Structure formats: C-alpha cells, structure tokens
Amino acid sequence: MGDSMSDEMYLAEGVDAPHALLSRIRAAKEARGEHRVQGAAGRKIIKDFGRAMKVESGPKVRRFSSENGVSQLGGYSEAGPSSRDPQSLAGLLNRVIMERGWTTPLAVSSVLARWDQIAGPSLACKAIPETFEGGVLTVRCESTAWAVQVRQMKYDIMRRFNSELGDEIVTDVRAFGPTAPSWKKGRRVAPGGRGPRDTYG
Template sequence: MAAARQAAKAKPRRKQVPRGTAVGGSRARRRWSGPGADDRDPQPLGRLASRVAADRGWHENLVGGKVFDRWAALVGAEVAEHAKPVKLDDGELTVQAESTAWATQLRLLQRKLLAQIAAGVGRDVVTRLKVLGPSAPSWRFGPRHVAGRGPRDTYG
C-alpha cells in the first residue's frame, strides 16, 4: 500500500481546466448548441423512446403490442366481444374464441381478419391466424389428485 502511495505522489498532477474554456492557451471557443436544433438539446420523450426501441431491436415487440392494444378497433367490436388475442409468435397470432361456433366463424373470416390487421398495424406483423376453441376445465390439478377417471366417472 505504501508503494502505491509513493507512486501516486511521484506522478505530476495535471492542471485542471474549467470545462468549456480554452486549453493550452489556444483561442478555441466553447461549443454552444446555438439557435439550431442539436442532439444536446432537450428532446421529446416520445422521440427518445422510439430511438431507444430502434437501437435495441424492440420494434417488432412494440408493433405486436399494438395488435393486443387495438384489438377491438382492428377486428370490430362484435368479433372482439367473442374472441381475444392470446399470443403473437413469429407472425402467428393465436386467438381464443369463447365458443366452438365463434371459433368456426373466425376460421371462416380468417382472410378478412388478416387483411384488417395488416391495414391497421402493417403487413408483416401478423401473417397467420391460429384459432383456438374454448378450453375445458382440467381435473388434474389440486392437492388431492388421484390417478384414474376421477369425478367424471359419474357423468354417464
């Protein structure tokens, strides 16, 4: 430790120059942003957020979020009332319908829905539509699960 202190004392100290002043006696002037726009000027938050998203490659995720956020406006109020988007993965949008009849209807309207979504958020965001019907309750969960048919054996 003593050797490090000696080495630090032996180094010549640089004279600290106030920021923005001329260095070494030259007549260099401070650089002000001036009356024009500059990167150092305060920026609107939206512009900064979009720049960060573009730099980090988040654009696809943000556009995918628009599908979930504007679902009712993209597909219409009636369809949005009976179906909801579940997952967007590699251009495939998974939609959960509330009944098998609505799942069939969504499969028939698939091309029209894809065209409406493409018009609203862009062509390459959603390329395929996967429609799921309602999911049945699972009897396999719970602290006292017993192997076998369980409570369904009394249904018929």
C-alpha cells in the same frame, strides 16, 4: 464605543474587505473570551479567506470536437442544433424502440388495443386476442363454434391487421376454444378413453 471602533476599523481597512470582515470577527470573538489565532496559522486563514472572497470567473473549459464535427464533453456548444442539446422524451423513446427492435411488437399491441374495431363488435365480444409471437396471432374464443368461425375468417382478419401494420406482419391467426378443466382424477386412466370433450362449447 464599540460601534465607533468597529466603524473606524471598517474605514481603515475598507479597501480590503476580507481583512475588515476578519477583524470584525476577531473583535467579536475576543469579546466572547475566545483566543486569537497567531502566527502562520492566522496568516493562512487570512490568505485562504481572501482567495475565497475574490469574485472572478473560472477558466473557460476548452471544447473538443471529433473528426465529424460533433461536440464532445468539456466545452460549450455553438449556436444551432447540437448533440448535447436537451432531447424530447418522444425522440428518446423512439430511438430506444428502434434500437431494441420493439417497433413491430408495439405496433401490434396498438392495433390489438383496437380489436373491437378491427374484428367487429359481434366477434370481439366472443373472441379475445391472447398473444402475438413470430407473426402468429392467437385468439381465445368462448366456444368451439366461435373458434371455428374465427378460423374461417382468419384471412380477412390478417388482411385487416396488415392494412394497419404493413404486409406480412401477421402471417397466421390461430383460434382456440375455452380451456376446459381436467377430468383426470388420480394416476390411472382407462385405456381407449376419448378424454375430455368440449362440454362448454
């Protein structure tokens, strides 16, 4: 009985799907003992539901273009390359690097990563690059003797770096021996003392 009434109700109102669906919902609610919404409130629910059930495409958003022809937000981009097209990660990184002036430090870091190839295996195992600031490469050596040797080779090292990076990127190479521990004990120092010597080199 209930199914036939529902079918008749659906056929009678089949031309208006939102009303038919609401009628079936009302019948189910009445069967559960719930009260039907009356008056203006009911009409508003039907009106809002019918509007939501309509399948229509939304209005097309207008596209605005600047004087130089670059598409602005709010529309569709035409066929071909556009400033709003998805950008590759590599392209975005390169742009950030260029804008922030990281080109030289990153290039130097990439070359320092190949220190053993540039300096040679015999020197690379005795001297390690520490910093690069203002065109000056600082190298820490395991002994004073190796620091002296790096100082003697600095023009050759600079030439190798600049052949990879470009002229005058590395303007100086400074080599230092091992950092010796302090021999100073207490607040007083004997006058005329020579201080710590290179005991470790």
